[in-house]
Amino acid sequence: MSAPSKPRLTDIGPPHYEKYLHPLIKKNYGQWKYHENLAPGVYCHVAESGDRIYTVRAGTPRLLSVQTLRIFAALADKYSGGYLRFTSRNNLEFLLDDPARIEPLKQELIALGYPVGGTNNAISNIVHTQGWIHCHSSATDASGLVKCVMDAVYERFTHEDLPAKLRIAVACCLNMCGAVHCSDIAILGVHRLPPKIQHGTLPKVCEVPTLIASCPTGAIRPAMVDGKNSVAVVEQQCMYCGNCYTVCPAMPMNDAENDGLSIWVGGKVSNARSAPQFSKLAIPFLPNNPPRWSEVVEAVVKIVDVYANHARKYERVGEWIERIGWPRFFKLTGFEFTRYHIDDFKYAALTYARSAHVRY
Amino acid sequence: MADDSCKKPKTEMLDELEKGPWPSFVKEIKSAAGTSDRAVDLLRQLELSYQEKKGHWKHGGLVGVLGYGGGVIGRYSDAGEQFPNVAQFHTLRVNQPAGWFYTSDAIRALCDIWERHGSGLTNMHGSTGDLILLGTGTAELEPTFQELTQAGFDLGGSGSAFRTPSCCVGMARCEWACYDAMKLCYDLTMAYQDEMHRPPFPYKFKVKCAACPNDCVAAIARADLSIIGTWKDDIQVDESAVTKYASDGLNIQKDVCDLCPSKCMTWDGRKLGIENHECVRCMHCINVMPKALRPGKDRGAVVMIGGKAPIMQGALLSSVLVPFVPAEELMETLQELIRRIWDFWDEYGKSRERVGELIQRVGLAAFLEGIGLDPVPEMVAAPRDNPYIYFQAAKDGEK
Numbered sequence: 001m002s003a004p005s006k007p008r009l010t011d012i013g014p015p016h017y018e019k020y021l022h023p024l025i026k027k028n029y030g031q032w033k034y035h036e037n038l039a040p041g042v043y044c045h046v047a048e049s050g051d052r053i054y055t056v057r058a059g060t061p062r063l064l065s066v067q068t069l070r071i072f073a074a075l076a077d078k079y080s081g082g083y084l085r086f087t088s089r090n091n092l093e094f095l096l097d098d099p100a101r102i103e104p105l106k107q108e109l110i111a112l113g114y115p116v117g118g119t120n121n122a123i124s125n126i127v128h129t130q131g132w133i134h135c136h137s138s139a140t141d142a143s144g145l146v147k148c149v150m151d152a153v154y155e156r157f158t159h160e161d162l163p164a165k166l167r168i169a170v171a172c173c174l175n176m177c178g179a180v181h182c183s184d185i186a187i188l189g190v191h192r193l194p195p196k197i198q199h200g201t202l203p204k205v206c207e208v209p210t211l212i213a214s215c216p217t218g219a220i221r222p223a224m225v226d227g228k229n230s231v232a233v234v235e236q237q238c239m240y241c242g243n244c245y246t247v248c249p250a251m252p253m254n255d256a257e258n259d260g261l262s263i264w265v266g267g268k269v270s271n272a273r274s275a276p277q278f279s280k281l282a283i284p285f286l287p288n289n290p291p292r293w294s295e296v297v298e299a300v301v302k303i304v305d306v307y308a309n310h311a312r313k314y315e316r317v318g319e320w321i322e323r324i325g326w327p328r329f330f331k332l333t334g335f336e337f338t339r340y341h342i343d344d345f346k347y348a349a350l351t352y353a354r355s356a357h358v359r360y
Numbered sequence: 361m362a363d364d365s366c367k368k369p370k371t372e373m374l375d376e377l378e379k380g381p382w383p384s385f386v387k388e389i390k391s392a393a394g395t396s397d398r399a400v401d402l403l404r405q406l407e408l409s410y411q412e413k414k415g416h417w418k419h420g421g422l423v424g425v426l427g428y429g430g431g432v433i434g435r436y437s438d439a440g441e442q443f444p445n446v447a448q449f450h451t452l453r454v455n456q457p458a459g460w461f462y463t464s465d466a467i468r469a470l471c472d473i474w475e476r477h478g479s480g481l482t483n484m485h486g487s488t489g490d491l492i493l494l495g496t497g498t499a500e501l502e503p504t505f506q507e508l509t510q511a512g513f514d515l516g517g518s519g520s521a522f523r524t525p526s527c528c529v530g531m532a533r534c535e536w537a538c539y540d541a542m543k544l545c546y547d548l549t550m551a552y553q554d555e556m557h558r559p560p561f562p563y564k565f566k567v568k569c570a571a572c573p574n575d576c577v578a579a580i581a582r583a584d585l586s587i588i589g590t591w592k593d594d595i596q597v598d599e600s601a602v603t604k605y606a607s608d609g610l611n612i613q614k615d616v617c618d619l620c621p622s623k624c625m626t627w628d629g630r631k632l633g634i635e636n637h638e639c640v641r642c643m644h645c646i647n648v649m650p651k652a653l654r655p656g657k658d659r660g661a662v663v664m665i666g667g668k669a670p671i672m673q674g675a676l677l678s679s680v681l682v683p684f685v686p687a688e689e690l691m692e693t694l695q696e697l698i699r700r701i702w703d704f705w706d707e708y709g710k711s712r713e714r715v716g717e718l719i720q721r722v723g724l725a726a727f728l729e730g731i732g733l734d735p736v737p738e739m740v741a742a743p744r745d746n747p748y749i750y751f752q753a754a755k756d757g758e759k
Contacts, residue, residue: 009509010427011553014455017542020463021532030531030540034651045533053533061385063494065392065399066471066480073464073471084467086460086484088528088577095533113383129487132409133385133402134435134451134494136417141409143385144377151380176669177487182581182677213711216672243671247712249419256413269581271573271588272644273621276580276677290410291376314619314644346674 022083022095024053040160041116042102054096056105058114059125059150059157062090063133063143071112079105089125089167091118117158121165123304124157126150127178128170131189136249137242138172139189139259140288145170145296149187152297153304163311163320166304167268174241184317185303186264186279187296189288191240193258194233195251199225206248214247239345261286261296265303265329266318274319280326282333284340299335306332325359368393369403373410392480398495399479401445405437423450423498425505428557431515432501448497449479452504453490453516455549455556458542459529460485469511477504488566489526489577490516514553520712521559522552527569528576536646537571538589538659539687545569547691552698561702562709566667572655573643579667579678584715585698586664586678587690593656594636595645601652602632616645660686663697666716676716679724683738700731 018026028047035045043055056079064072072092076084079101080094087093092114094105106116118124126149129135131142149168156162171180172189180186202208208229212220219237223230244251253259263286267279282303286295303317310332311320321329330337343351377386389406392399405416416439423434433451440447454470474480474493477500483492491513496504505515516524525548528534530541548567549556555565568579571589579586606612612632617625624638625645636656646653663685664678685693701715704727709718719727728735737743 006506006510008426008506010514011557012509012512012514013550013553014514014546015457015466015512017458017461017532017546020457020461020466025532030537032531032533032535032537034535034654036651045535055533059383060484061383061388062483062485063385063388064482064484065388066475066482067391067394068388069467069471069482069484073467076464076467082464084462084464085529086462088460088489088526090484092484115381115383127487130483132406132415132417134417134433134449135415136419136435138415140413141406144410147377147380147382147384147386150382154381157382175671176675178582181669181675182578210711214672216674241671246671254414259413269575269578271575271580271640271642272647273619273642275621276575278675278677288413290413291373313615314648 020083020085022053022081022097024051024097025083025095027051028053037120037160038102040122040158041106041119043119044099052097052099054099054102056094056096056102056109056116057087057118058092058094058109058116059118060086060090060092060114061143061147062125062128075105075108079108087125089118089127091125115154115158117160119160121160121162122157123153123162123166123168126168126170127180127183129172129175129177131172135172137175137245137253139191139254140172140261141290142170142172142189144290145187145261145293148291148293148297149300152301156304162304162308164314164316166307166317168300175246181264181278182267182269182276183279184265184267185300186267187300188262188264189259190262190285191242191253191255191259192285193240193253193255194219194235194238195242195244195253197231197233198250198252199228199230202230202248202250203228206250211244211248211251214243216241216243220244256288260288261293263296263299263303266316266321268316268318270316273314274316274322277318279318281341282329283335284338302333327359369400369407371403371407374403374407389481395475396478396480397445398449398497399481401443402449402479402481402495405439405443405446408439408442417449423448423501425502425515428505428515429559430518430521430557433518435495446495449495450498450501451495452478452493452501452508453486453488453518453524454493454508455514455516455524456485456489456491456526458527458545458549459532460489461532470508470513473504473507473511477507487582488516488523490524515557517556517559517564519559520561520563521557521565522555522561523564523566524556525549525567525569526577528571530569530571534571535650536574536589536643536655538591538655539571539587539661539690541569541571541587541589544587544690544694548694551695560706562705563712563714565702565705565715573641574647580664581667581675581677582669583667583678584665585694585701586667587661587694588664589655589659589661590641590684591656591659592684593658595634595639595656596654597632597634598652598654599631602649603630605649605652610649616648619644658686660684661690663694665701666714666719668714668716672712673717673720676720678716680739681733683736697731704730
């Protein structure tokens with residue numbers, strides 16, 4: 001390798017955030033007094049000094065080309081002094097000091113195909129994973145599911161007409177990169193068959209003790225196959241998490257016909273009112289049906305509509321279900337309650353109904 | 361003609377995802393495909409995945425930049441002969457600026473680097489918070505890294521490392537920030553560059569800084585160490601603003617008092633009463649009346665530990681480790697806590713065992729003893745309800 005022309009830098013860390021802050025933000029840092037929601041996707045934050053900063057939020061597909069990022073940069077130059085940011089849910093935000101620029105910016109964003117919204121009691125952008133774009137263990141694609149679901153609930157992004165905020169997440173396998181396990185509605189890719197052990201390559205590419213230790217249920221045992229060290233899987237103990245595949249590429253999980261999606265509901269991370277909670281199983285399996293995943297879209301829209309029609313103001317999905325009870329949730333949605341809904345892993349007993357409180 | 365069909369592969373399935381109102385990731389890949397052969401082959405391989413309902417990526421393998429043990433996710437196609445331009449398709453995790461703030465110049469600088477060296481595709485941002493540069497060959501990693509550092513950017517964490525911390529917008533644009541989350545996030549990131557770039561741990565260690573209990577970065581669900589802003593003293597009340605909310609039609613009894621989880625609020629039609637010592641700092645009333653109610657002035661954070669997604673032993677939410685640390689003491693306290701936690705984890709943690717799982721295995725009490733913290737009732741939802749207590753022999757001088 002040729003010698004670098006400049007001294008090689010390492011461990012410099014990220015750029016300091018201060019150099020990217022709008023002057024009004026720098027001036028009023030830590031001195032904000034209150035905020036107002038001017039329209040879906042538009043906030044005004046008012047500082048103690050009386051200064052006002054306006055935020056315009058737009059949805060993005062998260063997967064962005066450099067060409068599109070340059071368009072965002074040009075919009076920032078035109079409307080917000082060159083300042084922009086992204087949110088924890090992959091939305092794009094422009095920070096404006098002149099309220100007269102809000103409407104032109106909104107119109108330009110919408111004309112370019114980036115919807116303005118995602119604030120307050122709207123469905124915000126879907127946090128998601130890599131899927132077939134870049135992941136080795138995915139049971140499905142993530143970007144495609146997000147696109148289909150957001151197409152279907154588009155009006156819920158651009159309007160704030162739900163009882164409370166509603167957060168959707170997609171994870172393409174049980175690793176759940178992203179807070180899928182604490183979302184109002186979670187779409188989770190699942191495998192349903194044990195790994196197909198490739199005994200020929202396994203001894204060359206994997207450490208057997210590490211592989212055995214990787215299994216949460218102890219389903220992987222050492223085995224001699226054709227005189228070589230390999231493993232066997234106790235199939236009844238396998239719950240298809242794919243952790244073995246992550247440590248050993250000779251344990252592939254992908255199976256086109258048996259992989260699919262599960263739907264989970266009622267999770268949250270905010271402490272507002274009720275404590276943070278995990279999402280719970282609503283539908284154990286739906287077919288993996290690209291490119292438009294109609295079964296998944298239909299199920300999510302069903303949950304959103306039933307929630308919108310039945311929940312009280314301020315109730316998140318989980319709080320609403322807590323009040324009406326799970327039997328009524330299954331009745332209202334028409335989803336079937338099955339043996340798979342009953343937990344049988346650790347702490348399962350804590351999820352049994354341990355009282356005579358039954359709604360009729 | 362041949363060149364043209366190569367640049368514009370047939371993507372019948374993916375084309376369906378250009379329809380509909382939500383912005384399309386397929387359009388993004390096609391846009392990058394105009395200038396990058398890697399993006400062209402990504403489209404072709406993705407179309408195959410859609411047809412076969414199957415991913416085509418293989419495992420990482422060890423790739424990276426000189427002197428770092430992480431920050432690059434190695435990725436290879438299992439159909440490399442068919443799609444040679446994505447035979448290697450590695451990702452660089454670039455440590456994002458705290459709060460995900462950028463200038464247009466910074467965005468353009470990153471775009472220029474990535475157009476020269478990679479697919480031209482990014483994620484803004486990855487789940488952990490990094491800016492993701494999606495897809496390049498092994499030979500491009502080191503040159504990309506050198507250009508990134510010259511532009512002031514560095515790689516984030518991957519593998520069994522201190523992962524890139526992330527934070528909410530905090531004091532930059534939120535009146536509820538109970539501590540300076542962006543500063544803390546930046547300071548922690550800088551303090552542990554070595555642990556981030558040279559993975560030293562049994563497994564990953566994530567820190568997320570949320571400046572109030574609304575937890576906009578999902579710290580409680582996604583971080584081994586969750587720093588969640590809160591306050592100790594009384595909620596600040598602007599009585600005239602409360603009156604204004606009421607006269608504007610807010611049903612304070614129904615929408616605020618009745619939804620308070622600790623029922624610490626009363627409303628007699630004129631005055632809002634708050635029993636602050638019963639308040640659990642949930643944020644609901646403040647969320648509903650941001651002009652009238654604000655967190656108190658004695659601000660800091662509750663430090664929580666153990667959050668994680670399911671792999672391996674099941675998902676965990678973080679639980680209380682220190683009920684309150686004053687804002688000005690956070691960095692020092694956290695560095696001391698982190699040192700002790702890592703020492704204990706290093707000593708007792710098994711390979712691929714997150715801190716939360718280690719605590720589940722040895723028990724919170726043993727963990728607390730290991731890191732030298734006294735148990736306090738704020739750490740539990742309730743004391744134990746089973747009598748199987750492992751009493752310890754009295755130590756010298758104790759009764």
